[in-house]
Amino acid sequence: MDTTEDFSASQPVGQAIIEELAAHGAASIYACDKTASPTSYTSLVARLSQTYPNTKVITYPFDVTSEDATLALIDESLAAFGRLDVWVCSSGLLGPASIHDTTPDDLSRCFEAHSLAPFFALKHAPAAMGKLTEGEWTYPNATPKRQKYGSVVVVSSVAGGYGGCWGPAYTMAAHAAMGVVRAGVKVLKGSGVRINAVSPGQVDVGVDLEGADMRGLTAQFPPASLQTKEAQEKTIGLERSGRPQEVARVAGFLASGFSSYVTGANIVVDGGASVMNPLITPI
Secondary structure: OOEEEEEOOOOHHHHHHHHHHHHOOOOEEEEEEOOOOOOOOHHHHHHHHHHOOOOEEEEEEOOOOOHHHHHHHHHHHHHHHOOOOEEEEOOOOOOOOOHHHOOHHHHHHHHHHHHHHHHHHHHHHHHHHOOOEOOOOOOOOOOOEOOOOEEEEEEOOHHHOOOOOOOHHHHHHHHHHHHHHHHHHHHOOOOOEEEEEEEEOOEOOOOOOOOOOOOOOOOOOOOHHHOOHHHHHHHOOOOOOEOHHHHHHHHHHHHOHHHOOOOOOEEEEOOOHHHHOOOOOOO
16 A cells, blocks of 8 residues: 555554554555644654654644545645555544533534544545556655555444444444445445445553543543453453554554455454443443
8 A cells, every 4th residue: 555544643543553554564644633743643653664664654734524624635645645545534532421411512523523534535535546656656665556446444433333332422423434434335336445444342542530531522432441340351252442453453454455355344343342242331
């Protein structure tokens, strides 16, 4: 793969996906976040430049709710690298845990965070992914692109398949993200571009209850510590919460040619919890 985009780079899962895409040989990765700057994620960028010297990681300020910003990012990637192969949407927002604390603005923010980035990617990225290249680009890892292909990966949540994981806004917005994936199969028919979802369950992102934003206005996933170790052993098949890297590996699979006959799929990464007990995060 050559040029890829990833949102949100400020979250642990987003950063793990950036590293996974570099491991798959991405020539360039736009690490996108609303507050990104050239000095953002310096430790991540420095580590990847040592481990994967042929992958260029570009921190990029990006508003997932803006269609104009989506078009500008696509234009920039095509101007710099001549192609676009992968678009990963990993933005998300919890919102309040209680319906009584959920305002219309909270609901709107959740829908914007979960579903607008995938929708704009579905609308605009396929044309860019259809651009073909020969030997005119000479940056590290550059290869000719002689047929139309691409992959859109939406990192959502198991809340997109059932309720009870957090508050109503989170569940509704996660369902909307899954709607983009399912609608996208027909939209992308004949384009060579695939669209799939990754739905994590409990992911340990280093947040504890004392540090959790119970209004859900800064976090992407519910704190894994909402369940005790004993509860995790009881309700999760693998008896533990997941790690960001385990979500990233699935996103990397869907971004790569290893999943060339997979589109419209939703891969659940929850350690078997949804099979054993769908209500995995009691509130």
